[in-house]
Amino acid sequence: MKTERLKTDILIIGGGTAGCYAALTISENSDAKVLICEKAHIKRSGCLAAGVNALNAYIVEGKTPQDYVDYAKKDADNIVREDLLLTMSERLNAVTKRLEQLGLVILKDKNGRYVTRGNRNLKINGENIKPILANAVKKLPNIDVLNRVNITDFFVKNNRINGAFGFGIEDETFYIIEANAVIVATGGAAGLYKPNNPGFSRHKMWYPPFNTGAGYAMGIKAGAEMTTFEMRFIALRCKDTIAPTGTLAQGVGAKQINSLGEVYEEKYGITTSQRVYGTVNENQQGRGPCYLQTEGITAEQDNSLKKAYLNMAPSQTLKWIESGKNPSEQNVEIEGTEPYIVGGHTASGYWVDTKRATTVKGLFAAGDVAGGCPQKYVTGALAEGEIAALSAINFVNENNSVPIDEALIEEHIEEAERFLTDNNSHFTTEQLEEAMQTVMDSYAGGIKTNYRFNEKQLDIADEKIVDILKLSENLYAEDFQELMYIYELRERLIVCRSVIAHLKARKETRWHSFAENLDYPDKDDKNFLKYVNSRYQDGKIRIILRDLVEGGTVYEHSY
Amino acid sequence: MSIAIDKDKCIGCGKCHTVCPGSLIKIGEDKKAFIKYPKDCWGCTSCIKECPVYAIKFYLGADIGGMGTFAHTEKDGYILKWIFEHPNGENSEIEINQKESNKY
Incomplete structure (x- = not known):
């Protein structure tokens, strides 16, 4: 197999909304070398492929960023990070202006002011929003883009990231990328649950079916702390x-x-x-x-x-x-719809501080993959891309990169090669995907049960997902695209386990449908005005209940 | 939801293959594009907007209300024209000025 080693200052994983904007920000504020790895092509990848109907997060005249925080907090019945919401909201209007400068059409009145839709929205023509962002990135000299390279694992040693592993689905090459800092912007997770129309139109879903929770899974595997996976999003x-x-x-x-x-x-x-x-x-x-x-x-x-x-x-x-x-x-x-895990709408994702630093040193998160900060939509993802980018610049200025452990490299290459050579699976990736979606649908609050579940069902779900994970170890890939499908399935199975653990840990019903536990049908403010967080350690998901970060205070990591 | 690629019209330029956010479109040995995983199409219509010879059309699966109409776009400056080919042989069109915002 071909192997290529690359070195960059800041690696951005995922060239969608947040990833592209992070790259723009770095280019405008530093000379750091940037590499974007995108599993499709940045022109139309991510959530915005077909376009977007409006900018849903904007501070209209007469409103303040704090008003936006209050709105999101109310919608999530208090389980949000006000510090994250505020730092995002303060940037919404500036990133909107920048989008307009890049070429987005925003409706204005005869005095040149934006026409608003309701309290927080702007009317736009968003059909070409992604090509606009991608074109801006393409023009910058210190940004390299690797399209059709699927990143599957972080290289982390002593809780410090030093790069990532992946493979090109067209050039059939393994990539070992050394980076001083990494921004993960891979989006949320679709395809965990059986979709509305599971036949021919199975991918006619709300969230991009190609966002398979890679960033969540990589973080979980690396021991990063995650938050609020139980707040599923159903559109x-x-x-x-x-x-x-x-x-x-x-x-x-x-x-x-x-x-x-x-x-x-x-x-x-x-x-x-x-x-x-x-x-x-x-x-x-x-x-x-x-x-x-x-x-x-x-x-x-x-x-x-x-x-x-x-x-x-x-x-x-x-x-x-x-x-x-x-x-x-x-x-x-x-x-x-079927439930999704998506930090741009609910609060699921990496447990980050206001710099959008994750609990893994040198790893930053932006957009749907970052937790605690719901109702981001497009402009919020841009704002977080900007914050993560500025934090990553500071980080690379203050820290030297660390070489990747050779043993880890071998481990990842061997795993991928095994899928490409050992052809003795009884099942196909598609069959196991169907099995996973059926389990989640039946036992973890899918469409089938009107999104409701109880603890007994969750236990069954976890047991079965573990079985499917075991089966997935023997899958066979004919080519690198099929290899990507195996990794995407395994990512989703890992995310499923975390979702199940989080749903079980929140022993109350705070949000109907999103997390409706029939064993605990009522809200329990006494015990659950808390974040449900988790860390994956030694093969087990450890739940951590954390106190809410109240308005006016901030949470920062102390490594 | 999926797409159909007219092999006779396809010139094998590869633009649809490049843009597909699911990497679902491949170029065959005959140098023509084909959709390898039709059930995995999201329906974003990115490929349709790229095709210089209007060889790609999208349609709704029968499971979500498709009745056999095929749609594609043709671009003229800022005008994006959507053309709908109905099963009865008639066509209809909707023109969008991309300089204009959505009304809603």
Whole structure:
């Protein structure tokens, strides 16, 4: 097998929203050499491939960053890091301005001020947002991009990162990358649970199916502390196309109604999890299906909606066309997705300090992979990319790089080579993926059980996921793309185990649907106004309950 | 949701292969693009926007309401034109000015 050794100052893993912006920030603020490793191609990789409907995190006139903190804190019923939310919120407007300078179209009024949508949103044309970011990165001289290189493991010794291991899926080469600092920006995890349509359209999901939790899994394996994996994200979406509903709700004021035509959202509350829970309940009580009420909107609104969806989720426009009816003629059916782990919407991810430093020295996290700071959306991911980048610059200025342990390199190469040579598995990667999704769906609160679970079920889930992990050791890959699929499956299995452990540890129900434990159906403020954190040590997930970081205080690591 | 690539139109430029965020499109020995893992398509339509000869079209699977309409885009300056080819042989279009923001 071909092996290539590279050396850089700062390695960025994942060339999506946060990763690209981190690279831009480093280039503008230092001479450090940067290498981005991206498993697809940065032009359209990550969450923004099809575009995005709006900038959902912006401090509008008359509001302050603290208002944004308060909103996110309320939505997550207190389980957030206010220090992280505030440091993010303070940067939202500056990164928005920068995006506009790079070429993003943002709607303005005749006085040149941004037109806002509600309290926190800006209207944009986000179809080309990712090519805009990628082009900006391409122009910079001190940034190298390795496309189609899939990173699978960190090199960590004595809790200090010194690089990463991965492989090129096209050049069929193992990469050993030595780096003084690493920014992990691999996004969250999709594909843990059985999706809404598990057949031909299994990948028509909300979150990118190619975000398989690599960053979480690498961190877990390296012993990094993780937080709040039990706060799963379930999106309320247009049925089948899994297209955003916010454009309908906020854009044309469509209300959530049941099949009797009753508006039900007030009955359950309007936080993100309550909107999902309400829809699940209405269906369970025989009042489904549920809809967003678009009937009666104007022809002009029809046209604008069809265009807006083409700019972010073209399948929804195609669905209207296929049905022969415009949104004004039929309400849009809605459903909850399968659960995801995604730190850009909920608080799951690396336990970081305000510098976005993880508990592994030299490793920084930004975007969906970083925990404690929900409701980031695009601009929040940019803000965190910026913070992580500035912290990584400081780090490389103050620390010398450490060579990678040769024994570790051998270990990783041997593991990958084994998948490529030993062909004695009874199962394919696809079969084990299906097995994993079935287990999570049935026993860890998937769509099948209306997102609900009990402890007994969680125990069964963990036992079965461990079995599948064992089976996955014998998988065989014909080529490097299949090798990537094996690693992606194993990443997700590792994340599944952490999700199960976290769901079990929060012995209360703070968020319906997101973490609805039938053994503990009520909220328990006395014992669980806490973060549920974990560390993987000696093959076991150790749970750590941490006190909340209150407003006005900050948490910093002491290594 | 997936895509269909018209081999007769494909010129083998490889742009779709490069851009696919799932690395699902490959170039065959005949130097034509093909989607190797059709069930794994996210439906982002990145490849469709790249194709210089409009050889790639996207469609909804029957399991999510597909009725046989195929869509592709053609770009003229800032105008991104979406063309829908309906099963009855008729076409319809939606034009988007990329300099204009979404209304909602």
